[in-house]
Amino acid sequence: MNKVLIILGELSDRDIDWMIANSSRTKVPPGITLIVEGKPLDALYILLEGTLSVTASVMGQKEIGKIICGEVLGEMSFVDGRLPSASVTTIDECLILSIPRRLLTEKMEQDVLFSLRFYRAVTKFLSSRLRGTVQRFGEETHSLIYQDPKDEFAIAPNVENPDLAESRFQWLLKRLKES
Template sequence: MRKVLYILGQLDDMDVDWLARQGRKRQIPAGEVLVREGMPCSSVFILLEGGVEVTIQGLGCVANLASGEMIGELSFVDSAPPSATVTAQTACVVLDVDKTLLAAQLARDDGFARRFYQAIAMFLADRLRGTVRRMGYGAGASLDSADVLTDELDEKLLDAVSLAGDRFDRLVRTLATARAH
């Protein structure tokens, strides 16, 4: 869950409101594929509840993701087809944000674009560190580990995490009032 707090901590309240208004809350049954390796995907997802498995052809399962993760962000950033398949392990709830709408908003609003891409950069950096660590190249902290906060307990970080928690709660409340798809 901490990852989504770092992402929402980079965005402002209007950005989160835009995501809640433009995104669709979707119930995903266990076993449904959200993203298929090599096939274009029209959405970026924020996993609100549940868990998914990430598999790569020829390698098998490379990750299990839980609430607070972003899915489909890499192929949004570089426009390449997804490099993995993401399948719901359990019943999930996601915020489904259409990539076309997101791209248009990023083009329209420079502030949103800066904050969004900064959040994505932090998120992808954490994923890369996790991959490097799993390959045995070092032992750094991830956004999910308690260690990441040990040396970073400054007021700006605490304020951002606190605001992000409030934004996540507001996002979930806003989506709860919208019709689930």
């Protein structure tokens, strides 16, 4: 879950309120491809519950990683405007928070401080993911698991205020379950 904590640790309570008000929650059954390699994305996703499988054509469609609770998806395509380089499919039933790309782009154009916080958060998030990938290449498995399931609740070292970020995530989940 530590990846979403990186983002929530950078955003303000008002930013999170905006995300909740402008997003949708969806329960996605097993076997559904959420992101298709090479196809445009219309949203940024946060995995609230469940597990996803990542595959890429360059790897012969074999699973190259798993995504667990608290991961953010579609951030690379949002930042660089390119098509996704991998497909992402649900392994079990997942609860996904979807923030429409159009609304997120509009918010960033209208609210410069939100934009700064958001891009800082995504930069830290991508940095954390890259460092983890490089570290795993040094291990025997050579797997691109985005986060070791055994470390699901480990806090990334670059979360500046882990207690605040964790409480924001729990607050986000509580508010989403109540609505």
